[in-house]
Amino acid sequence: MRMERLPKRQRHQQLSKLLDENPFLTDRELTRLLKVSIQTIRLDRLELAIPELRERLKQMAERSYDSIRSLPLDEVIGDVLDLHLDKSGISLFEISEEHVFSRSGIARGHHVFAQANSLAVAVINDEIALTASADIRFVRPARLGEKCIAKAYVRSSRGQKAKVEVITYVGEEMVFQGDFIIYRSASETKT
Amino acid sequence: MRMERLPKRQRHQQLSKLLDENPFLTDRELTRLLKVSIQTIRLDRLELAIPELRERLKQMAERSYDSIRSLPLDEVIGDVLDLHLDKSGISLFEISEEHVFSRSGIARGHHVFAQANSLAVAVINDEIALTASADIRFVRPARLGEKCIAKAYVRSSRGQKAKVEVITYVGEEMVFQGDFIIYRSASETKT
DNA sequence: TAACTTTTAATACCTGGTGCCAATAAGAGT
DNA sequence: ACTCTTATTGGCACCAGGTATTAAAAGTTA
Numbered sequence: 491m492r493m494e495r496l497p498k499r500q501r502h503q504q505l506s507k508l509l510d511e512n513p514f515l516t517d518r519e520l521t522r523l524l525k526v527s528i529q530t531i532r533l534d535r536l537e538l539a540i541p542e543l544r545e546r547l548k549q550m551a552e553r554s555y556d557s558i559r560s561l562p563l564d565e566v567i568g569d570v571l572d573l574h575l576d577k578s579g580i581s582l583f584e585i586s587e588e589h590v591f592s593r594s595g596i597a598r599g600h601h602v603f604a605q606a607n608s609l610a611v612a613v614i615n616d617e618i619a620l621t622a623s624a625d626i627r628f629v630r631p632a633r634l635g636e637k638c639i640a641k642a643y644v645r646s647s648r649g650q651k652a653k654v655e656v657i658t659y660v661g662e663e664m665v666f667q668g669d670f671i672i673y674r675s676a677s678e679t680k681t
Numbered sequence: 682m683r684m685e686r687l688p689k690r691q692r693h694q695q696l697s698k699l700l701d702e703n704p705f706l707t708d709r710e711l712t713r714l715l716k717v718s719i720q721t722i723r724l725d726r727l728e729l730a731i732p733e734l735r736e737r738l739k740q741m742a743e744r745s746y747d748s749i750r751s752l753p754l755d756e757v758i759g760d761v762l763d764l765h766l767d768k769s770g771i772s773l774f775e776i777s778e779e780h781v782f783s784r785s786g787i788a789r790g791h792h793v794f795a796q797a798n799s800l801a802v803a804v805i806n807d808e809i810a811l812t813a814s815a816d817i818r819f820v821r822p823a824r825l826g827e828k829c830i831a832k833a834y835v836r837s838s839r840g841q842k843a844k845v846e847v848i849t850y851v852g853e854e855m856v857f858q859g860d861f862i863i864y865r866s867a868s869e870t871k872t
Numbered sequence: 873t874a875a876c877t878t879t880t881a882a883t884a885c886c887t888g889g890t891g892c893c894a895a896t897a898a899g900a901g902t
Numbered sequence: 903a904c905t906c907t908t909a910t911t912g913g914c915a916c917c918a919g920g921t922a923t924t925a926a927a928a929g930t931t932a
Contacts, residue, residue, distance in 0.1 A: 888917105
């Protein structure tokens with residue numbers, strides 16, 4: 491039963507590797523690289539469940555298209571659940587596909603930051619409020635599917651500077667903490 | 682000379698728009714949407730220099746594949762102009778409508794941060810790189826239409842922690858400065 | 873040698889096109 | 903009304919890069 495020739499498995503590995511390195515290869519090009527007939531290449535792809543070139547390109551295009559679509563970071567990132575102007579606020583942000591590194595499923599930092607930053611700005615009750623500086627820590631990674639609850643507290647608000655602390659949780663765990671200094675346009679009388 | 686019928690130009694606009702919104706449309710699907718024959722669609726594409734579906738998909742796939750190891754380009758906010766792994770990087774990000782507060786035309790902080798953060802992560806040459814913490818200052822607001830040039834420098838890289846400084850300029854003016862601490866997965870300590 | 877797997881070949885068919893030529897249709901100019 | 907020009911449509915041959923199927927050939931053991 492155990493056949494001496496296992497160039498097949500080897501070839502399968504090579505083929506997977508080749509296509510991993512360069513998914514733009516046609517079957518015909520693969521015949522040159524692997525020195526087998528085109529039918530063999532196609533049987534191999536069949537066994538390995540590797541789709542044809544055009545399907546591979548389409549899938550790549552779709553993935554990159556989705557991730558480009560999702561970038562618009564608007565208004566407040568996440569849903570505002572609770573807001574007491576000049577005091578505190580809470581927002582919810584669910585980590586989905588477009589927010590994570592595909593390899594690791596871990597959210598890119600700027601999305602977690604964006605939730606916190608936009609909440610910090612939203613909680614300041616003024617026409618114009620801008621982030622002046624921030625000191626932030628990503629305590630633990632947020633992962634695909636997790637629901638991030640950001641809580642913002644206005645710690646002080648004198649003159650044009652307001653200090654806002656934001657802490658983001660997933661369940662009981664802290665994932666992010668940041669101290670923001672927000673510039674506001676004028677005195678708080680101008681609401 | 683000036684002909685009254687310009688359904689052609691209108692159709693060209695519609696066609697461009699349709700394909701802009703959904704580049705995955707075949708000519709046949711376009712005939713249904715535009716109510717003209719498939720030949721007309723193809724003449725239109727010819728005039729507008731729009732390639733066929735498969736070519737479009739291929740181009741999208743290629744763009745998304747023009748990745749530099751750990752991070753596909755479109756996962757970076759802005760366009761990478763220059764990248765020396767583990768050393769430095771430069772990216773360009775133009776502030777457009779969707780990035781600003783409509784009242785003031787000033788960019789929301791998290792967009793400027795996102796450019797800097799994603800560049801800081803991209804410059805780290807590793808499979809997995811995550812922002813651990815950051816200390817950032819928004820030196821002056823970035824405004825609608827301004828081109829932000831972010832420059833990242835790897836200041837130190839010992840073990841799993843890398844310090845990356847990012848400074849963002851508009852022209853000669855500094856708009857943002859941040860010190861990032863990036864966690865890397867492991868392995869590569871070669872600088 | 874027989875039984876088996878693996879490889880190659882041949883053929884029909886598919887999608888989403890290109891390229892080319894000819895036939896209409898729809899104006900505009902005079 | 904009759905051209906002249908542009909626009910639209912149709913038909914046909916052809917292409918790449920495949921799928922699907924059937925069959926033959928080659929290699930591999932027991």
